Amino acid sequence: MSFIETEEQKELRASVSRLGERFNYVDYVLPRARRGEPLTELWNEAGKLGFLGVNLPEEYGGGGAGIYELALVQEELAAHGAGLLLVVVSPAICGTIIGKYGTADQKQKWLPGLADGSKIMAFGITEADAGSNSHQITTTARRDRSSGARGDGDGEDWLLSGNKIYISGVDQADAVLIVARTEDSKTGKLKPALFIVPTDAENFVKTPMEMDIVEPDHQFMLFLDDVRLPADALVGEADAALMQLFAGLNPERILGASMAIGMGRYALDAAVRFAKERTVWKEPIGTHQGISHPLAQIKIELELAKLMMQKAAVLYDSGDDFGAAEAANMAKYAAAEASIKALDQAVQTHGGAGLTKEYGLAAMLGAARIGRVAPVSREMVLNFVAQHSLGLPKSY
Structure with a gap:
């Protein structure tokens, strides 16, 4: 294990640093944060330069590198006061999970957009009553096996219900990767599972939270009341989450x-x-x-x-x-x-x-x-x- 960085990593640091200088804290970030506006121009430029997807597979438009390189990108931006909160969420959490466990269709649908920044995925795990105890999450997903649940006769839709809190950047996101629980039919126990939920889904309601800090990204409460999802909204296995x-x-x-x-x-x-x-x-x-x-x-x-x-x-x-x-x-x-x-x-x-x-x-x-x-x-x-x-x- 060596922390002597390669020439490619050094050049990546230098390139990201130059971007951070252009979108620096005093001239760009802070004024937008005071107005409660997201750092859209910086995000788009970072995506165009390939910085947002350095950790994602090359076959889906990423850089084929690792979390080390994505952390390097984040550090250098933040060193200019221009750190991007949604880098933590969209490519790091959601992109990594989909890249490792998503289906071929899920990878093709989401990873290219997450890599170039044209798509953003938020992450929903926290609940008011669960706090740090993720084993106490009560958001549940159940199968709707009634015939023609979506009008196509497959009867395999999911219905998702529950609440989430302190979810970052939902207003900028195309979807939220929701941590829910499914019932094991054999034991009756609830097991964690991950679902991709579009932010424009019916019965998906987001409510902004009033925070007392100066930040360009907003926090939201989410309310899911039998949000209907197709079978392929599930990421990976229901019992391996x-x-x-x-x-x-x-x-x-x-x-x-x-x-x-x-x-x-x-x-x-x-x-x-x-x-x-x-x-x-x-x-x-x-x-x-x-x-x-x-x-x-x-x-x-x-x-x-x-x-x-x-x-x-x-x-x-x-x-x-x-x-x-x-x-x-x-x-x-x-x-x-x-x-x-x-x-x-x-x-x-x-x-x-x-x-x-x-x-x-x-x-x-x-x-x-x-x-x-x-x-x-x-x-x-x-x-x-x-x-x-x-x-x-x-x-x-």
């Missing part, structure tokens, strides 16, 4: 970590630049260890988090699912902590200027804080490490 689900959750944690690391890099660069330029008592404030040491410490912590994120991505791409799960959780934890610390110290370095609209650091601090909560809380990460890495008794 736990494995399929985790195939998408590890990339989610890795991409979340890369976005947090990028935000941390942005904050640190802003703080260092200000510390070099701001002169008090005839010398730059960066001269003083009260300013320089906290920034040096953040640099170290960001680099450590990045190493764990890279390790997780390499393990995932090599097929080591358990090793990737441990590393991905650790990377997500470390990156969130480091990015929050970086934003907070950047604000402190700027003094009063750090709270002004001109710099936008306080707004980004709110966005960075998400990393401690989503896609999994730091407490659940600590539970995972305590149980699986340390072998301590399960606490929940």
